[in-house]
Amino acid sequence: MHTADITIENITKIEGTAGLKVKIVDDKVVDLKFMIKDYRRFYAKAVEGKPFVAVPSFISRICGTCSIAHLLCSIEAIEKSQGIIPSDQTKLLRRLTYNGLMIRDHALHLYFFVLPDLLGIDSILDIPDEDGNLGHQLLHDSFDIKEVGSDLSVMISGAAIHAPLPTVGGFLKMPDPSLFPTMIDRLEKIRVQVLRGIEAFSKMPDVLVRNSDYLCLKNSDHYDFLEGNIVNSSGRITTEEHFHDFLHSVIIPYSQSEGYIFSDTHDDYLVGALARINLEKELLNQRTKTDAAKYLDIFPSNNVYHNNLAQAIEILNCVDDSIEILKSIKLVEEKPITQPPKAGVGVGVVEAPRGTLYHHVETDSKGRIKNYDVIVPTAQNQINIENDLKKYFGANLDKDEQTLKLNAEKIIRAYDPCMSCATNFLKIKWIRS
Amino acid sequence: MDNKQKLKIGWFSFTCCEDSTILLTEMLNRHLDEWKKVIDFQHFKALKTNNSIEGLDVAFVEGAISSELQEADLKKIRENCKYLVTIGACACTGQPSSSRNAFMPEEINYKIAFYMCHFDYSKDVQKISDFVKVDDEVNGCPMNPDIFVKIVDKYLKLFNII
Numbered sequence: 001m002h003t004a005d006i007t008i009e010n011i012t013k014i015e016g017t018a019g020l021k022v023k024i025v026d027d028k029v030v031d032l033k034f035m036i037k038d039y040r041r042f043y044a045k046a047v048e049g050k051p052f053v054a055v056p057s058f059i060s061r062i063c064g065t066c067s068i069a070h071l072l073c074s075i076e077a078i079e080k081s082q083g084i085i086p087s088d089q090t091k092l093l094r095r096l097t098y099n100g101l102m103i104r105d106h107a108l109h110l111y112f113f114v115l116p117d118l119l120g121i122d123s124i125l126d127i128p129d130e131d132g133n134l135g136h137q138l139l140h141d142s143f144d145i146k147e148v149g150s151d152l153s154v155m156i157s158g159a160a161i162h163a164p165l166p167t168v169g170g171f172l173k174m175p176d177p178s179l180f181p182t183m184i185d186r187l188e189k190i191r192v193q194v195l196r197g198i199e200a201f202s203k204m205p206d207v208l209v210r211n212s213d214y215l216c217l218k219n220s221d222h223y224d225f226l227e228g229n230i231v232n233s234s235g236r237i238t239t240e241e242h243f244h245d246f247l248h249s250v251i252i253p254y255s256q257s258e259g260y261i262f263s264d265t266h267d268d269y270l271v272g273a274l275a276r277i278n279l280e281k282e283l284l285n286q287r288t289k290t291d292a293a294k295y296l297d298i299f300p301s302n303n304v305y306h307n308n309l310a311q312a313i314e315i316l317n318c319v320d321d322s323i324e325i326l327k328s329i330k331l332v333e334e335k336p337i338t339q340p341p342k343a344g345v346g347v348g349v350v351e352a353p354r355g356t357l358y359h360h361v362e363t364d365s366k367g368r369i370k371n372y373d374v375i376v377p378t379a380q381n382q383i384n385i386e387n388d389l390k391k392y393f394g395a396n397l398d399k400d401e402q403t404l405k406l407n408a409e410k411i412i413r414a415y416d417p418c419m420s421c422a423t424n425f426l427k428i429k430w431i432r433s
Numbered sequence: 434m435d436n437k438q439k440l441k442i443g444w445f446s447f448t449c450c451e452d453s454t455i456l457l458t459e460m461l462n463r464h465l466d467e468w469k470k471v472i473d474f475q476h477f478k479a480l481k482t483n484n485s486i487e488g489l490d491v492a493f494v495e496g497a498i499s500s501e502l503q504e505a506d507l508k509k510i511r512e513n514c515k516y517l518v519t520i521g522a523c524a525c526t527g528q529p530s531s532s533r534n535a536f537m538p539e540e541i542n543y544k545i546a547f548y549m550c551h552f553d554y555s556k557d558v559q560k561i562s563d564f565v566k567v568d569d570e571v572n573g574c575p576m577n578p579d580i581f582v583k584i585v586d587k588y589l590k591l592f593n594i595i
Contacts, residue, residue, distance in 0.1 A: 012482040015451060039448045039499035040548055041558075045540065046532035061529050064452025064575065108458055112480060123481035125474055129466065143462035150459055160459070161452050161575050256552060409482070420450045 002027055006401055010037075011409055013113040013123075015065050016419025020408055022393055029393045034386040034412070036257040036378070038419040044372045052078045052341065052367045053168055059359075060162055062374065063421045065108065067162050068101040068153060069352035070359070070374075070421075072226065077359040078168050081346030082367070084337050089329070090170045091226075096325055097156040097163065098225055098350075099318035103149030104160060105353040106273070106311040109416045110201060111142030114308050117410050118204055138200055141193035145315065148186050152322060155179050169337035180326045187319050187326075194319055195291060198312040202295050206305045208411055210391050212384060213267055214275035215246070217351045223276075223283040223317055225351040231279055232262070232269065240349040243358050247375070250383065257419075259383040260375070268383040271355025272415065273310035274301065284313070285320040292316055304388055307414050311353075341367020352377055354416045376421040385415055440594050443476030443489045445510055447496030447503050448530045448558060449523040452575035454479050454495065460578055468585075471594050489514035491588050494561055495576075497523040497530040500553045504564055511565040518584055519561045522574040529574075531558035 006022040016038045023031040043062055047055050056074035060067040072094055079086060086094075116123050119135045127135040150160040156175050157163035165172045217240075219228035230238050230246060238246055248263040261268055269275075278300040281289075289296065292313050298306065341363065348359040355377025362371040388411055396404060446454055458479070461468075476484040476492075486492075492514035498504050511517055523530040533545075534557045541549070548554070561567055571581045589595045 010478060012478050012484070013480065015455075015479070017446075039503070039552070039554065041448065041530050042533045042536070042545055043529075045536065045542075045545065046529075048540075058529065061450050061452075061574070064450040064455040067450070067452065104459070108455070112458055122483050123477075124465075125469065125477075125481060129469075143465075146459060147462045161456055251547075253551065256548065 004401065006404060008405055008408065011412055013116070013409070013413055014417055014419070016417070018412070018417065018419050020389070020412070022389075024393070024397060027397055029390060029397070032386060032390050032393060033254050034382065034389060036255045036382065036419050038256060040256055044374050047369050047372050050369050052082070052361070052363055052369060055361070055369060055372070056166070056168065057162070057164070059372070059374070062376075063418060064161055065105055065418060066101065066352045066354070066421065068097060068157065068160075068166075069350055069357055071163060071166055072098060073348040073350045073352075073357050073359040074361070075166060075168055076226075076348030076350065077346040077361040078348075078363075079346065080348065081344035081361050081363050082168070082339065082342060083344065084169050084339065086170060086337065087334060089332065089334060092325055092329055093156050093171060093175065094166065094226060095224075096322055097153050097166065099322045100149045100152030100154075100156065100160065102225065102318045102353055103152065103315050104146050105149075106315050107142050107145045107149060109353075110197065110308060110311055111138060111146075113413055113416075114201070115139065115142075117413070118200065134200070138197060141190075141196060145190050145193055145197070148183075148190050149318075151186070152183060155183060167336050170334055172336065174331060174333060177331050184323055184326050187323050191316070191319055194312070194316045198292055198295055198309070198316065201309045201312045202298070204305055204308060206407070206410060208304045208388060208392055209302045210304070210388055212302055212304070213262065213269040214278050215269050215271050215356060215380075216275040216279050217349055217356055218280045219283070221283075223280060223285065223321070230349065230356065233279065236264075241347045243347065243349050243356075244360070244375075247380070252382065255382065257379045257382060260380045261383060268387055269380070270304070270384045270415075271377045271380050272307055273314050273353075274304070274307040275355065276351060277310040277313060284317050285324070287320040288313065288317040304411065305414050307416065311416070341365070352421075354378060354418055355380060376418070378415075378417045378419065378421055381415050381417065385412055385417070438594065439471055439473040440589055440592050441473045441475045441488060441490045443486055443492045443510065443514065444474070444479070445476065445492060445494045446478070447494065447507070447524070448499040449496035449521060451479075451495065453521040456575040456578060457581075460581070464582075471589055472585075486510055486513045490592055491516045491518060493518050493520050495520040495524050497527045497558045497560055498555070498564060499530070499558050500555050502553055504555070507561065507564055516568040516588065517561075517565060518569040518571060519567050520571050520581070521576045522572060524561045525570045525572045527558055527560035531560075534558055
């Protein structure tokens, strides 16, 4: 391929709308643009002036698939701004509903978006209805896995998408503990299916290794998506409150989302399941570590396709963690903690399914929002994705256009990007400049 | 059963959080085996790469319209389908994606102005029926799944598929 313009208008089997343009001249990639194309809704601006209690539910409309991540991150930021410390029981219930999100969200990505790549077909719609067919088996495994994830979130939070029960200070309604034994049985039942998925995604043959750095939230005690400090591969550790200092935003003129690089090195980095497993696999649930041991030996890995395998392992961890919690938790009736609103500043940081998510809130003395800011994982991964694609195209220009397009989509898909999220935040430093 | 005997549908997303797409992928846990027999998912970007909008029986559209480009795409969908159903709150009412319509001029800060100038944002975000004829609505945020199933059944019967 000497000279060509390769365009993918709409990358498929991802959440939201993105495109890719590559210009090749004399066997060299002279320009490559990964473009996030969803239109912004400016929700971080729209919440200004609203009472904080109304904000988590509204702001979770940033994203349909990881709305519970935005919901809990917003609640955390607001609670910190108000000096509200949730109870240990609330923390456990949030962990449970979050596990439900991770199980469902990862399974959607792996089985509905990535599985066709693994099977060499266009879509799950093309999987034959044959009982002995591996694709058929994995697809039907995914129905059970996704449904258990959704039902776990429904049991704790009232819904899997835009959940109504989590609120500032706790939960509006306690879950029904009589449902727990059945849920434990269902979680146990899908373990074998989850392990079959781990085996399948461990066999994904694709490889793309580039010098990436990784970043995630890490708890010293256990594998945790909701609490901890932010760490990166070079060992830098910072608190949630100073996460913002880790990053430097980069305006990308052709994309509807900013990108991010490290503030101290100007290097790109990756967030998501691959970062988490690379940086904290020793903290996984013991049962997960035992049953997924041979797959965990693969990590740390710099192969971006191993983000898929890392997600499959995280599903198992969420299943095992949920079983432990459901078996041990002794529910007591609690009402959400309330107190008079006050002026304050709070930061929430959680690990969303596709990486580190940051919410920042500033309230006035009446508890109304003065400033709100969100940094989402896909925006952070944007520059890393683009640099991965540059490496791939640079090394594979001998391949035909169809192969290049297919593999470009597979690389992007491996990140599990979410464009709805990526186009709905405002960066405070930018506004003030 | 060949494709001629299936309902040819398209699923399209404009400006929204795509929660109804996610809900639909959850509904497929229980419905995919049954729907595959009677429905040809001719356009469904979240699930397939090879998509076509030509000759659709029913187009399901989620999200609100933020730009002239989206408006043109919507009209092209309308021209290519016999029936059009709006899905979810943003498509049916514009809200909450149209929140920016209420911004006062002083709230359009440098950052918002940058994006609105560099990309083809319309002045206002609008609901689907502001641009094209809508035959049915499935409201909710996300859509009400029971009503969606009833609407699907309605068109399966209308086209003599079931």
